[in-house]
Amino acid sequence: MLIEPQVLKGFRDFLPLKASRRLRLKRILEDTFESFGFMPIDTPVLEYKKVLLGKGGGETDKQIYEFKDKGKRDVAMRFDLTVPFARFMAAHLNELYLPFKRYHIDKVWRGENTQKGRYREFVQCDFDIVGTDNSSADFEILLLMYRSLSNLGVQGITIHLAHRGIFNRFLEKIGAAKESVEIMRNVDKLGKIGEVKVKSFLNEIITHDQTEQVLDYIKPEMTFLETLKKITMLSGGTSPESERLKEIYSFITYLDLQDTFLLDPSITRGLDYYTGIVFETFLDDLPSIGSVCSGGRYNNLASLYTKQQLPGVGSSIGLDRLMAGLEEIGLFAEDNSGTDIVILCMDEKDENEYHLLAERFRKERFSCELYFSKKKLSAQFAYAERKRIPIAVFYGTDEIRAGKLTIKNLKNRENISMISFEEAVKTCRNIIEG
Amino acid sequence: MLIEPQVLKGFRDFLPLKASRRLRLKRILEDTFESFGFMPIDTPVLEYKKVLLGKGGGETDKQIYEFKDKGKRDVAMRFDLTVPFARFMAAHLNELYLPFKRYHIDKVWRGENTQKGRYREFVQCDFDIVGTDNSSADFEILLLMYRSLSNLGVQGITIHLAHRGIFNRFLEKIGAAKESVEIMRNVDKLGKIGEVKVKSFLNEIITHDQTEQVLDYIKPEMTFLETLKKITMLSGGTSPESERLKEIYSFITYLDLQDTFLLDPSITRGLDYYTGIVFETFLDDLPSIGSVCSGGRYNNLASLYTKQQLPGVGSSIGLDRLMAGLEEIGLFAEDNSGTDIVILCMDEKDENEYHLLAERFRKERFSCELYFSKKKLSAQFAYAERKRIPIAVFYGTDEIRAGKLTIKNLKNRENISMISFEEAVKTCRNIIEG
Numbered sequence: 001m002l003i004e005p006q007v008l009k010g011f012r013d014f015l016p017l018k019a020s021r022r023l024r025l026k027r028i029l030e031d032t033f034e035s036f037g038f039m040p041i042d043t044p045v046l047e048y049k050k051v052l053l054g055k056g057g058g059e060t061d062k063q064i065y066e067f068k069d070k071g072k073r074d075v076a077m078r079f080d081l082t083v084p085f086a087r088f089m090a091a092h093l094n095e096l097y098l099p100f101k102r103y104h105i106d107k108v109w110r111g112e113n114t115q116k117g118r119y120r121e122f123v124q125c126d127f128d129i130v131g132t133d134n135s136s137a138d139f140e141i142l143l144l145m146y147r148s149l150s151n152l153g154v155q156g157i158t159i160h161l162a163h164r165g166i167f168n169r170f171l172e173k174i175g176a177a178k179e180s181v182e183i184m185r186n187v188d189k190l191g192k193i194g195e196v197k198v199k200s201f202l203n204e205i206i207t208h209d210q211t212e213q214v215l216d217y218i219k220p221e222m223t224f225l226e227t228l229k230k231i232t233m234l235s236g237g238t239s240p241e242s243e244r245l246k247e248i249y250s251f252i253t254y255l256d257l258q259d260t261f262l263l264d265p266s267i268t269r270g271l272d273y274y275t276g277i278v279f280e281t282f283l284d285d286l287p288s289i290g291s292v293c294s295g296g297r298y299n300n301l302a303s304l305y306t307k308q309q310l311p312g313v314g315s316s317i318g319l320d321r322l323m324a325g326l327e328e329i330g331l332f333a334e335d336n337s338g339t340d341i342v343i344l345c346m347d348e349k350d351e352n353e354y355h356l357l358a359e360r361f362r363k364e365r366f367s368c369e370l371y372f373s374k375k376k377l378s379a380q381f382a383y384a385e386r387k388r389i390p391i392a393v394f395y396g397t398d399e400i401r402a403g404k405l406t407i408k409n410l411k412n413r414e415n416i417s418m419i420s421f422e423e424a425v426k427t428c429r430n431i432i433e434g
Numbered sequence: 435m436l437i438e439p440q441v442l443k444g445f446r447d448f449l450p451l452k453a454s455r456r457l458r459l460k461r462i463l464e465d466t467f468e469s470f471g472f473m474p475i476d477t478p479v480l481e482y483k484k485v486l487l488g489k490g491g492g493e494t495d496k497q498i499y500e501f502k503d504k505g506k507r508d509v510a511m512r513f514d515l516t517v518p519f520a521r522f523m524a525a526h527l528n529e530l531y532l533p534f535k536r537y538h539i540d541k542v543w544r545g546e547n548t549q550k551g552r553y554r555e556f557v558q559c560d561f562d563i564v565g566t567d568n569s570s571a572d573f574e575i576l577l578l579m580y581r582s583l584s585n586l587g588v589q590g591i592t593i594h595l596a597h598r599g600i601f602n603r604f605l606e607k608i609g610a611a612k613e614s615v616e617i618m619r620n621v622d623k624l625g626k627i628g629e630v631k632v633k634s635f636l637n638e639i640i641t642h643d644q645t646e647q648v649l650d651y652i653k654p655e656m657t658f659l660e661t662l663k664k665i666t667m668l669s670g671g672t673s674p675e676s677e678r679l680k681e682i683y684s685f686i687t688y689l690d691l692q693d694t695f696l697l698d699p700s701i702t703r704g705l706d707y708y709t710g711i712v713f714e715t716f717l718d719d720l721p722s723i724g725s726v727c728s729g730g731r732y733n734n735l736a737s738l739y740t741k742q743q744l745p746g747v748g749s750s751i752g753l754d755r756l757m758a759g760l761e762e763i764g765l766f767a768e769d770n771s772g773t774d775i776v777i778l779c780m781d782e783k784d785e786n787e788y789h790l791l792a793e794r795f796r797k798e799r800f801s802c803e804l805y806f807s808k809k810k811l812s813a814q815f816a817y818a819e820r821k822r823i824p825i826a827v828f829y830g831t832d833e834i835r836a837g838k839l840t841i842k843n844l845k846n847r848e849n850i851s852m853i854s855f856e857e858a859v860k861t862c863r864n865i866i867e868g
Contacts, residue, residue, distance in 0.1 A: 004485075
């Protein structure tokens with residue numbers, strides 16, 4: 001009786017092309033983070049349930065993968081990378097320096113409703129600066145978001161920015177401070193459910209007049225500075241929070257990035273956790289997939305685990321969602337398998353020559369593989385084609401005797417016969433680059 | 435009430451230096467595998483329990499992390515990368531080409547006894563060629579093991595090689611075929627428990643005379659060929675299996691790797707799964723940590739899930755164990771944080787200049803970070819030292835006005851004052867390389 005080789009609902013295998021793409025994206029992100037002095041950390045996939053859930057009680061609890069391990073401990077698989085990071089900071093404060101800049105790219109698990117096209121296992125990518133409350137650090141996270149996406153080859157992004165502190169001042173001013181959490185959660189849905197629905201939800205929480213004021217507040221003006229002027233006024237005049245946005249805007253203009261940033265007071269990021277700036281990032285070519293990178297400033301990362309106050313600012317890229325978006329835009333149309341050269345099997349008795357030749361190509365930084373066992377050339381070419389290998393090498397008895405080789409450009413089926421290894425290296429470089 | 439920020443027994447946090455090391459090792463391995471035309475795949479961490487355990491009943495079952503998910507499915511976390519790979523091959527046969535060369539580097543979980551210094555979460559690194567039974571493929575896996583370790587900077591490894599088929603012929607010849615699984619499992623322990631204990635275990639299974647013959651069989655002679663001659667004779671003369679070893683040896687000598695390989699008939703790799711060559715790899719400088727890379731040839735990878743016969747050959751590196759070994763040898767003594775340059779904070783009003791300068795250094799491929807907020811220089815230097823950053827940049831009002839900068843070499847505390855950006859780039863390269 002065979003076992004059906006199926007995976008769980010909401011879980012996925014990644015075939016080579018896709019796995020390779022994701023690895024490539026990961027590397028670009030790692031390199032970008034490291035160019036800014038961010039360091040990787042790693043934490044366990046499994047943790048004590050009480051550590052991950054804290055006070056608990058939210059939506060997340062229902063979605064968590066939890067169980068009793070064989071030592072009867074209540075354990076859970078991490079559902080994000082923020083909670084483990086907070087726990088990590090509290091556990092290792094004495095071993096770390098502040099400000100601490102870390103990134104973490106890895107899988108998380110949530111038992112989401114898969115009917116919405118959501119996955120239960122997906123890759124998150126978080127980066128944070130902890131231990132400083134400074135506008136320059138706020139800007140660095142924004143800059144790093146921009147650099148990450150542009151290094152990935154993404155053209156046309158807009159980062160929507162707001163400040164929860166100013167929103168709170170405004171709500172206090174219009175007498176809606178008590179309802180602020182609920183108001184922000186509703187405003188946060190604006191992009192998904194539209195103004196009409198947000199309005200009707202708000203009307204259930206606050207007066208009609210207050211609702212109108214909120215709807216006015218969250219509308220951006222034509223420019224960053226005009227919007228800033230408006231929300232400053234609506235929130236009772238200049239404040240440390242409005243000054244913070246002004247400083248950030250001065251960094252933005254100094255680095256000539258004003259086209260990328262939009263001051264958008266409707267951004268609130270639902271979570272209570274954030275206390276300062278908040279932001280979301282949209283692809284101009286694909287707004288429908290929603291924000292691909294978002295985050296904000298918080299004033300106390302690890303309050304569940306330590307008395308030490310740890311202010312910080314951070315952001316998170318939904319790598320799987322971003323990758324799906326980039327696939328839709330067509331960013332990967334051109335990619336191949338990663339193998340440059342296949343050495344065809346002309347005669348099994350020459351396989352040791354093939355290994356030696358492959359090693360020579362590898363020393364020249366080509367990715368080079370052997371086709372094993374002598375099959376018809378048509379079968380060998382079919383293999384190369386399925387794997388999208390651009391170059392085949394004939395290294396038959398004649399070639400070996402003459403110390404030469406024959407190259408076949410599989411893109412145009414052209415043969416370049418009986419050339420030296422050095423010529424072959426040049427030819428292969430041209431084929432790959434051209 | 436604070437929650438204690440502790441991790442589960444047998445699980446670990448990785449602080450930046452160590453996480454960064456592991457990432458670096460991973461990348462070297464990925465690059466090496468890809469240079470041989472191997473492609474990455476990914477499979478879920480959670481799978482149906484019946485898929486992972488198959489017929490089950492072994493030692494592994496007791497160690498597995500398993501539970502019922504919220505949809506009442508029996509699920510388990512993967513305990514290796516081989517079983518998911520077998521399931522993957524069966525599930526995707528129609529989408530793949532054969533021979534299929536894949537690698538997979540990721541975490542696996544086993545509820546091991548932590549008193550033996552073992553971890554319950556660790557990283558495995560598997561690579562296989564599936565769909566061919568060919569000596570050239572056998573050799574390629576061996577060559578790839580060698581290249582992987584030498585690209586990691588490991589000097590002095592010995593790959594111990596044997597062939598289970600020859601051992602089986604020999605056991606049949608001495609009338610111990612029925613006991614072969616048990617005999618091999620005991621011989622497999624030779625390195626750990628020594629000859630005396632193996633002998634006494636064998637004596638419980640087979641006659642004293644047979645035990646003596648087995649102990650003679652498993653002793654290597656002075657050279658590969660002498661050992662091959664002996665085991666060929668003891669197993670009844672030339673066979674396809676002895677020919678296979680001969681072919682592999684011819685590849686080994688053709689690529690001038692004979693110093694790295696030892697024909698060692700005591701290698702059996704306990705598992706029934708293997709049917710052809712088997713191998714283990716030891717570090718000459720640290721034999722005590724045991725094999726860091728091992729595997730073998732199997733004749734049917736995915737028999738639990740599909741009727742299609744899938745012969746293959748593969749190997750697995752215990753990345754965490756290898757890393758611990760390399761740390762012990764001192765291979766990482768010199769590594770730093772990855773950040774090349776820190777721009778000191780002389781005056782917060784100039785922070786926009788610092789961002790601009792940092793971006794210029796990043797364009798020149800330096801990793802460059804800002805120190806946020808104006809603290810005493812001694813505090814800023816202490817930060818750089820803890821993070822092992824080799825270069826500090828002073829970019830004060832004088833420097834900015836003059837369009838110059840001042841570099842401090844933190845290795846020798848030397849200042850290079852008021853130089854141009856281009857000179858600074860050269861100076862920084864020299865400091866990092868020297």
